[in-house]
């Protein structure tokens with residue numbers, strides 16, 4: 001059913017074969033996008049046939065690479081109408097396997113890694129991508145090699161241990177972890193064992209997994225796109241993926257030329273895209289001393305920044321920053337009012353929505369989808385510091401991740 005034809009560089013447009021493992025464009029480091037024979041898919045598949053399919057992201061396999069999926073039931077997460085705000089929907093990605101949207105990208109990446117016969121997958125990560133890789137590698141009987149800073153939040157470290165991943169705790173920052181992976185990749189023995197780096201946007205298929213969020217937004221809203229999508233943006237893979245999905249769906253005749261305004265929300269303590277957007281730049285600058293309790297937003301310079309900023313511009317969207325205090329308040333508010341215990345990153349989208357309503361960017365009648373990217377259960381040691389009597393730690397202040405400074409590019413992106 002799949003019609004994957006080639007990979008295409010998002011910078012120079014060069015084509016590369018899709019029948020072997022690929023990283024980024026060797027010429028200019030551009031991110032490679034999977035391209036399909038959409039005319040053939042259009043002739044042979046219609047969205048009406050989706051109704052009979054399993055409620056996972058693999059229901060869209062007509063527009064995914066042709067390979068035996070490594071699936072734990074990821075995707076097709078609930079699109080919940082807000083109980084507080086009219087015309088607002090919350091797409092709850094916290095219900096994915098491993099409790100975050102990272103499941104989608106790593107299901108796709110591990111599927112392709114197994115398809116290509118790779119055995120050892122490596123990732124530098126301090127976040128939810130680590131546990132997602134560990135889970136999918138376990139399901140695929142592949143080895144996951146995870147390099148995390150010593151002081152990562154507890155949930156991801158414990159999960160990786162239980163999934164049987166090889167965890168190396170690095171006495172340093174995420175950038176030191178990334179350097180370790182690069183060294184291992186380059187070593188002779190690792191070549192023999194088929195080491196492969198599944199860092200975000202350094203391989204083409206995590207975007208393919210994440211793009212299914214765009215297909216779901218359309219399907220769950222009756223093939224009518226909303227006026228806005230607010231997306232917590234660390235590496236921004238989901239933003240790239242959804243925009244790609246909209247272009248594909250238009251080519252397939254599933255939607256028209258309409259597009260939602262795409263909104264990036266970042267933490268005020270690490271907001272490289274917001275800064276670049278405000279200054280009208282086409283790329284971002286490394287954010288010095290990135291600092292926020294929303295670990296997934298501690299990405300000082302997203303690799304795909306040039307694509308993110310282009311999408312904001314094309315969609316007439318914008319970029320908004322939320323402080324840690326605003327994010328914590330929003331996390332608690334969603335839990336109380338919506339019954340959703342969100343990841344802090346996800347709750348940031350609520351902060352952005354309120355700001356954009358206050359500035360009249362969005363009207364009350366605009367349909368807006370807010371992405372909750374993960375479950376608050378993954379952040380107990382972070383969120384526990386916000387209550388007066390802490391349950392998990394006698395000395396919360398000493399453990400508070402907000403005080404950590406991260407100097408490199410963060411793994412989950």
Ligand SMILES: [Zn+2]
Nearest residue numbers: 009012025030
């Ligand atoms: Zn290129």
